[in-house]
Amino acid sequence: xxxxxxxxxxxxxxxxxxxxxxxxxxxxxxxxxxxxxxxxxxxxxxxxxxxxxxxxxxxxxxxxxxxxxxxxxxxxxxxxxxxxxxxxxxxxxxxxxxxxxxxxxxxxxxxxxxxxxxxxxxxxxxxxxxxxxxxxxxxxxxxxxxxxxxxxxxxxxxxxxxxxxxxxxxxxxxxxxxxxxxxxxxxxxxxxxxxxxxxxxxxxxxxxxxxxxxxxxxxxxxxxxxxxxxxxxxxxxxxxxxxxxxxxxxxxxxxxxxxxxxxxxxxxxxxxxxxxxxxxxxxxxxxxxxxxxxxxxxxxxxxxxxxxxxxxxxxxxxxxxxxxxxxxxxxxxxxxxxxxxxxxxxxxxxxxxxxxxxxxxxxxxxxxxxxxxxxxxxxxxxxxxxxxxxxxxxxxxxxxxxxxxxxxxxxxxxxxxxxxxxxxxxxxxxxxxxxxxxxxxxxxxxxxxxxxxxxxxxxxxxxxxxxxxxxxxxxxxxxxxxxxxxxxxxxxxxxxxxxxxxxxxxxxxxxxxxxxxxxxxxxxxx
Amino acid sequence: xxxxxxxxxxxxxxxxxxxxxxxxxxxxxxxxxxxxxxxxxxxxxxxxxxxxxxxxxxxxxxxxxxxxxxxxxxxxxxxxxxxxxxxxxxxxxxxxxxxxxxxxxxxxxxxxxxxxxxxxxxxxxxxxxxxxxxxxxxxx
Ligand SMILES: Cc1cc2nc3c(=O)[nH]c(=O)nc-3n(C[C@H](O)[C@H](O)[C@H](O)COP(=O)(O)OP(=O)(O)OC[C@H]3O[C@@H](n4cnc5c(N)ncnc54)[C@H](O)[C@@H]3O)c2cc1C
Ligand code: SF4
Ligand code: SF4
Numbered sequence: 001x002x003x004x005x006x007x008x009x010x011x012x013x014x015x016x017x018x019x020x021x022x023x024x025x026x027x028x029x030x031x032x033x034x035x036x037x038x039x040x041x042x043x044x045x046x047x048x049x050x051x052x053x054x055x056x057x058x059x060x061x062x063x064x065x066x067x068x069x070x071x072x073x074x075x076x077x078x079x080x081x082x083x084x085x086x087x088x089x090x091x092x093x094x095x096x097x098x099x100x101x102x103x104x105x106x107x108x109x110x111x112x113x114x115x116x117x118x119x120x121x122x123x124x125x126x127x128x129x130x131x132x133x134x135x136x137x138x139x140x141x142x143x144x145x146x147x148x149x150x151x152x153x154x155x156x157x158x159x160x161x162x163x164x165x166x167x168x169x170x171x172x173x174x175x176x177x178x179x180x181x182x183x184x185x186x187x188x189x190x191x192x193x194x195x196x197x198x199x200x201x202x203x204x205x206x207x208x209x210x211x212x213x214x215x216x217x218x219x220x221x222x223x224x225x226x227x228x229x230x231x232x233x234x235x236x237x238x239x240x241x242x243x244x245x246x247x248x249x250x251x252x253x254x255x256x257x258x259x260x261x262x263x264x265x266x267x268x269x270x271x272x273x274x275x276x277x278x279x280x281x282x283x284x285x286x287x288x289x290x291x292x293x294x295x296x297x298x299x300x301x302x303x304x305x306x307x308x309x310x311x312x313x314x315x316x317x318x319x320x321x322x323x324x325x326x327x328x329x330x331x332x333x334x335x336x337x338x339x340x341x342x343x344x345x346x347x348x349x350x351x352x353x354x355x356x357x358x359x360x361x362x363x364x365x366x367x368x369x370x371x372x373x374x375x376x377x378x379x380x381x382x383x384x385x386x387x388x389x390x391x392x393x394x395x396x397x398x399x400x401x402x403x404x405x406x407x408x409x410x411x412x413x414x415x416x417x418x419x420x421x422x423x424x425x426x427x428x429x430x431x432x433x434x435x436x437x438x439x440x441x442x443x444x445x446x447x448x449x450x451x452x453x454x455x456x457x458x459x460x461x462x463x464x465x466x467x468x469x470x471x472x473x474x475x476x477x478x479x480x481x482x483x484x485x486x487x488x489x490x491x492x493x494x495x496x497x498x499x500x501x502x503x504x505x506x507x508x509x510x511x512x513x514x515x516x517x518x519x520x521x522x523x524x525x526x
Numbered sequence: 527x528x529x530x531x532x533x534x535x536x537x538x539x540x541x542x543x544x545x546x547x548x549x550x551x552x553x554x555x556x557x558x559x560x561x562x563x564x565x566x567x568x569x570x571x572x573x574x575x576x577x578x579x580x581x582x583x584x585x586x587x588x589x590x591x592x593x594x595x596x597x598x599x600x601x602x603x604x605x606x607x608x609x610x611x612x613x614x615x616x617x618x619x620x621x622x623x624x625x626x627x628x629x630x631x632x633x634x635x636x637x638x639x640x641x642x643x644x645x646x647x648x649x650x651x652x653x654x655x656x657x658x659x660x661x662x663x664x665x666x
Contacts, residue, residue, distance in 0.1 A: 494571065
């Protein structure tokens with residue numbers, strides 16, 4: 001069955017200030033199959049206008065609306081709501097096309113071509129629109145509004161504080177037994193074992209001391225931090241005896257102070273191909289260099305850095321280090337320091353300040369290497385979120401927000417992603433706390449709409465969809481056929497094309513709908 | 527068919543791809559009218575069949591545009607999309623058609639400059655190869 005469409009053109013948004021011939025478009029729409037009404041209005045987002053359009057929709061017995069307006073997410077929500085309320089149009093049967101950005105602006109130097117293309121766009125959208133089915137939006141109440149924060153460090157405490165400030169109950173899981181002052185409940189010596197449930201209704205199994213228990217929550221913030229690491233890189237690989245800075249520091253603390261010449265480089269990977277230089281490597285290296293000089297003034301110490309940060313109180317340390325005769329060499333990433341040959345004991349580099357090449361013989365080469373927490377592997381497995389190649393919890397697309405993982409309701413902040421400075425960790429903690437609070441505070445999750453659906457008749461239970469879906473929505477149900485957990489399905493459609501039995505389709509983007517739109521659009525010559 | 531304009535179909539994901547097209551338009555960039563944008567939720571939704579259907583129905587070139595692989599809204603979507611495109615390209619070679627007619631690209635929403643670049647690249651390909659089976663366009 002194909003539906004009857006009301007086509008509405010907004011003169012303000014879709015005519016490009018008179019570039020397009022609206023009357024011609026209107027005629028084409030009126031004559032198109034499945035169109036029950038076609039109108040032009042001066043400005044769509046006007047309450048009285050929308051009300052009269054809804055009345056017309058009801059009158060003409062149309063069951064769907066195609067708006068020629070601004071980009072979909074910029075249309076005022078009341079426009080949709082009015083059609084839903086006053087004309088009982090299914091909310092998923094209102095769609096819009098954005099002629100201004102798709103046709104008018106990119107073809108401003110070709111008015112004739114733009115007009116022909118606008119007509120093609122209109123007809124192709126009509127042919128897709130006619131084939132859409134009404135869909136249903138579903139909601140689940142959240143059983144709890146708890147926000148769980150994993151890690152009571154700088155970012156975790158900030159996140160918990162923000163969530164608590166917004167009236168949510170927070171539970172902080174901290175691995176160590178140290179005393180933590182924070183709002184809500186703090187569980188020392190605890191960690192996450194596994195997670196069940198769907199977005200907004202997660203159930204964590206945690207180990208607290210000797211006990212195992214379940215913890216229901218609506219949102220989760222991962223704030224497990226990072227630490228010194230032994231991770232090597234291209235520079236360190238060329239020098240067998242190169243050691244991570246923290247090990248040098250341990251040795252110095254234990255009074256095993258090196259003699260001769262010590263060179264500390266800001267990263268094991270000066271070119272930055274694999275890892276970035278960590279913000280605070282500089283402070284740590286500075287402290288270590290000063291300790292060496294204090295304990296063994298005859299040891300030569302060089303700090304080889306891309307950037308020397310001297311902020312606030314650190315300026316004093318910088319001067320102190322200079323007084324202790326610590327030497328500083330700045331280099332440029334494009335011209336990174338390298339060993340003259342493998343294990344040669346000579347570092348070749350260009351000093352940015354002097355602009356000249358130096359070959360620096362050394363006895364000890366140390367590099368600042370800081371990495372995300374190794375615990376992340378277990379946490380990512382439990383929460384089923386991805387890790388980046390260097391072991392940090394990977395955030396999702398930026399469009400989901402800067403601290404969101406790809407899994408709804410799970411956020412990440414601070415050095416758990418990759419090592420960063422205190423102030424950056426704090427800012428991210430704040431953001432994650434606010435986002436988690438917003439997510440949990442909604443009290444319900446919405447799902448449904450344009451989601452995938454399987455056809456049990458065709459399914460051969462090959463598990464391809466189960467393995468492909470990033471959100472674990474498909475599963476093999478009791479009948480031995482694939483089914484979709486609607487709560488999990490995000491409507492990406494990745495499972496559809498990959499199913500060898502063509503047993504899945506995605507509502508609103510079915511093969512038939514996509515083909516109809518493409519074919520119609522290709523028909524015109526422009 | 528001297529003045530026939532090349533027809534290019536661009537399957538664009540609703541996320542970074544559509545955003546980059548809008549940003550490109552708003553920042554004053556123009557491109558050939560022959561482009562037909564077909565919106566899909568994710569480049570991973572694109573199926574070889576959609577591409578072949580477009581070629582069959584008159585498209586001279588087809589591209590699929592998704593998010594950058596490390597910044598894909600659906601995490602692995604644009605990686606999947608690329609696999610489908612590679613598959614179609616290999617199929618085209620097998621039946622003796624030019625695989626350059628089909629391409630996968632990735633953008634981030636802020637790459638306004640890249641969208642018109644992709645369109646002109648594919649329009650060029652379409653112009654050079656001409657309609658399918660024509661044995662060459664005006665480039666030969
Ligand atoms: C040695 C060192 C020196 C630094 N020096 C500086 C500096 O001079 N200037 C600067 O700006 N920044 C510095 N930083 C960086 C700064 O400390 C971090 O940016 C900041 O602490 C990151 O905050 P966070 O909340 O991500 O992690 P953290 O503050 O490290 O907190 C992580 C918390 O998570 C807990 N945890 C870990 N694993 C688990 C688990 N599996 N389950 C439960 N809880 C867990 C940890 O016990 C800890 O409490 C330094 C970092 C280190 C490691
Ligand atoms: S991919 Fe298709 S055939 Fe295989 S299990 Fe999923 S729905 Fe069934
Ligand atoms: S449409 Fe996407 S989220 Fe939904 S089941 Fe398929 S792959 Fe998973």
